Amino acid sequence: MFLVYVVAPIFQSVWISFHDWDGVGAKTWIGLANYQELLGDEAFYTSLQNNVIWLVLYLLAIPCGLAVALFLNQTVTGIRLYKSLFFFPFVISQVVVGLIFTWFYAPNFGLFSVLLKDLTGLDFAVLADERFVTYGIIVAGLWPQTAYCMILYLTGLNNINPEQVEAARMDGAKGWSLLKNIILPQLAPATFIAMVVTVIGALRSFDLVSIMTAGGPYGSSRVLSYYMYEEALSEYGYRMGYGAAIAVVLFLIMMVFITLFIVRMLGQERNN
């Protein structure tokens, strides 16, 4: 079943990407024409550039998650409840997160806009401004992602060898140097998982873009995953072949990361 629904379609997609196809009629073989068109397509470069911005900024979720985890790694009354409430955003659907933040950014009355106006006197609609729209969406995405990284680090911190920490303290290590030399190396597995889920999450970003702006204004917040969907399946027409070509590009980009992860996991597998 996994083969039918997941593995086979990858090859079919590659196959379709060499065709001109509207999804219903016959496929016409056009070879690499879809890819050639892609190279001259400005919207493709915008999406690609946004994907890079997503990837870089999304990684901020890792240090932010670590910071929150360090902040919460205490034993005061009710801390368990605090931890779960901090984790909350991750459990909510991205659709709801998107709606919340759309409303947060809404011009004139959104909380963010109001604060911005009061503090700086600036007045603009984040989601309708080509310069800021992608960043606005990424902030919304960082919210649940930070929560995810936080929980990974909290579990990691729980499993740190206390004797080593005490020994390092005896030797006079504290603050930063303790964190850098003793704690972070022990958190490496958590960091690895956090990297994996964050990179994949950034490249997969679709829901938030679709909910918050539908790629607008003027396609300036599109990412590859959304652009592909738009080309293949929306009112702009059913260009399945072209859409598949975009998907193949995205797939290849992700394959680079997936291969890196798998090589690492394979190494661990061999060690066991």
Place this chain on the structure above:
Amino acid sequence: MFPTPIQKSSPISRYGYNLVLPIALVLWLLPLLGVALTSVRPPSDLAAGNYFGIPSGFAGVQNYTAVFENSPLGWYILNSFKITIPTVIGAVALSCLTGFALATYKFKGNLVLFFLFVAGNFIPFQILMVPVRDMTLKMGLYDTVTGLVLFHVAFQTGFCTLFMRNFIKGLPFALIESARVEGVSEWRIFRYIVLPLMRPAIAALSVLVFTFVWNDYFWATVLVQGQSAMPVTAGLYSLNGQWVAAWNLVSAGSIVAALPPVAMFFLMQRHFIAGLTLGATKG
């Protein structure tokens, strides 16, 4: 323990910490609190521009009944359950078998197969979109709950297999070994020795898959068109288009849509976190 336990530091910083904690929480959840507050706001508040002040009255009951009476939201939620529950059962059951096979038998290509599942878990959905949609259309399952369930089961099996396989690997292998020596059949080993030990893993996976599938939006837009099979995520988005500026209704709808996974999370918190952090502790 790191950082230094707050009990060991000066009383000032202890009080400071206890003070900062709730403030930080409120800031962190500010967007959510705003929504919760708006969902009980009477519409007149919004018309008067009172978006963030104290609500002039409590209209929670009105708003929430309006959401259910004037929109198909209740239907969408029912659909979400119809999609999510069979998927959880299907994916977990399948992955118990695949995970067991991958963890206990040494055969050629075992690792290859395993990493195929791992990689399948990370690929972009978009590469699957066109063929899966086409296939679903051809099977006559487009716009049906079954179509979505079939796909979700197949896709989630990847993640579940990864999870199960690692979990079974962590069980003492000697147990299986000695049962084999005793001449117990493989099926009975699985049924009576491994399966009872897998209970915590099954619980963790069920909660996770439930949340993942419930929150899916992409496939809901690709494989479904009309109201008949639309789950609540896609439904909420289309309702958002109808309720322009009726933020009190949108908020109430969002809260209702978010409730099942949230409830699931709080009920099964231990399992949920154990599932998510699998692999974050040991190499």
